[in-house]
Amino acid sequence: MAKDYYDILGVAKNASDDDIKRAFRKLAHQYHPDKTGGNDTKFKEINQAYQTLSDAEKRKKYDQFGAGYEQMGGGGFGSGGFGAGFDPNSWAGAGMGDLGEMFGDMFGGGARRREPQRGRHIEMDVHVTFVEAAFGVEKDLRVYKTMTCEECGGTGAEKGSKRIECSQCAGSGQVRKVQQTILGNFQTVGACPRCDGKGSAPEKECHACHGNGITKGERELRVQIPAGIADGETLRMYGEGEAAPHGGRSGDLYLNVRVKRDARFERNGSDVHSEAEITVATAALGGEIAVDTIDGAVDLKIPAGTQPGTAFRLRGKGIPHLRRSGRGDHIVQIIVRIPKKLSKEQRKMLEGWEDF
Numbered sequence: 001m002a003k004d005y006y007d008i009l010g011v012a013k014n015a016s017d018d019d020i021k022r023a024f025r026k027l028a029h030q031y032h033p034d035k036t037g038g039n040d041t042k043f044k045e046i047n048q049a050y051q052t053l054s055d056a057e058k059r060k061k062y063d064q065f066g067a068g069y070e071q072m073g074g075g076g077f078g079s080g081g082f083g084a085g086f087d088p089n090s091w092a093g094a095g096m097g098d099l100g101e102m103f104g105d106m107f108g109g110g111a112r113r114r115e116p117q118r119g120r121h122i123e124m125d126v127h128v129t130f131v132e133a134a135f136g137v138e139k140d141l142r143v144y145k146t147m148t149c150e151e152c153g154g155t156g157a158e159k160g161s162k163r164i165e166c167s168q169c170a171g172s173g174q175v176r177k178v179q180q181t182i183l184g185n186f187q188t189v190g191a192c193p194r195c196d197g198k199g200s201a202p203e204k205e206c207h208a209c210h211g212n213g214i215t216k217g218e219r220e221l222r223v224q225i226p227a228g229i230a231d232g233e234t235l236r237m238y239g240e241g242e243a244a245p246h247g248g249r250s251g252d253l254y255l256n257v258r259v260k261r262d263a264r265f266e267r268n269g270s271d272v273h274s275e276a277e278i279t280v281a282t283a284a285l286g287g288e289i290a291v292d293t294i295d296g297a298v299d300l301k302i303p304a305g306t307q308p309g310t311a312f313r314l315r316g317k318g319i320p321h322l323r324r325s326g327r328g329d330h331i332v333q334i335i336v337r338i339p340k341k342l343s344k345e346q347r348k349m350l351e352g353w354e355d356f
């Protein structure tokens, strides 16, 4: 579970805006990474909590839905969302303010170069059948996303164009600006938006991507779904998310595996459960029946005198273990079909059974 924003700031749920501001100031000073006893992780946490709780609209949503709603909104996802436990710091554009840079100046840390922007993560569902999930399957997916521009290979430069000093930052890669914050006015240093901190830019921008190094399009992706995967499990495909502008690191692709129901089978861990109907005669006299398993039909011997509800175990006919060898079992529960209509003759025969 993600930590509660109120707990992080150490304020009550009904804390006033002033209380929140005060708590944030105190903690931000205490944990700033450039100070002795500072803590980068903690500082980010505090910043993140403050970003949400200091904004009336965001706070209201947080109170209602909890953390994670930010990712689900405008993040370019379909349904779902990653929910609690997802690391928001790895999220491009997750609302981390530039407080780090601001404090960098304040505490003498100097200007720090911002990491190049990272591409967004993508989340999508992939549907497989019960049997495909059991044995694994290769799926071809179509992903509509931001990709590295093929024309320029992500450099943003028109073919044959050389790189020249960026005109906006005069080659420094940085721009200064004055920022008004709750702690007063600060001069902050940020990466130059024109060259993304590189200091140089192509003389002539690529016509296909207008110098960003990225284009939107559809990509086909072949994915290996591992044997033994269960409904609701997520596969992470490193670097298969959206490409980042100016050659930054791509995001990841998260695949939520959705296993379709199979009327014949029920899964319990690595075991498969099913039911098989037999006649009264087979139950009493014994016999052989065909049982559907994920391997196909398998013969099963029914011993004479089998009782309704008896379960037989077919060893090794269950689901292959995920990421290790071996398989679970298939368990068949026997249902004895009691006839509803009887001929005169059959009735007579059964009446002879009364004493059994």
Ligand SMILES: [Zn+2]
Residues within 6 Å of the ligand: 149, 150, 151, 152, 153, 154, 155, 156, 157, 206, 207, 208, 209, 210, 211, 213, 214
């Ligand atoms: Zn291009």
Ligand SMILES: [Zn+2]
Residues within 6 Å of the ligand: 166, 167, 168, 169, 170, 171, 172, 173, 174, 192, 193, 194, 195, 196, 197, 198, 199, 200
């Ligand atoms: Zn620049």
